[in-house]
Amino acid sequence: MAKSQATFMKKQLEKNKQKKKEDKEQRKLDRQQNSPGGDIDSMMAYVNEFGEIVSTPPENFKKPQE
Numbered sequence: 767m768a769k770s771q772a773t774f775m776k777k778q779l780e781k782n783k784q785k786k787k788e789d790k791e792q793r794k795l796d797r798q799q800n801s802p803g804g805d806i807d808s809m810m811a812y813v814n815e816f817g818e819i820v821s822t823p824p825e826n827f828k829k830p831q832e
Contacts, residue, residue, distance in 0.1 A: 810823075
């Protein structure tokens, strides 16, 4: 007697689900390895004395007088 189609389909669906899960995990690892970085220094921005946003810290910081 042959196995039912329902059992075969259940196995196929489980294989497909497992393959999707593995593919998703692989894409996640690829993104993590190829990320340009996320350290705090690369995200810092400073405002110079003219009010422009720059990526380098000011060399001579003067506290504004109140």
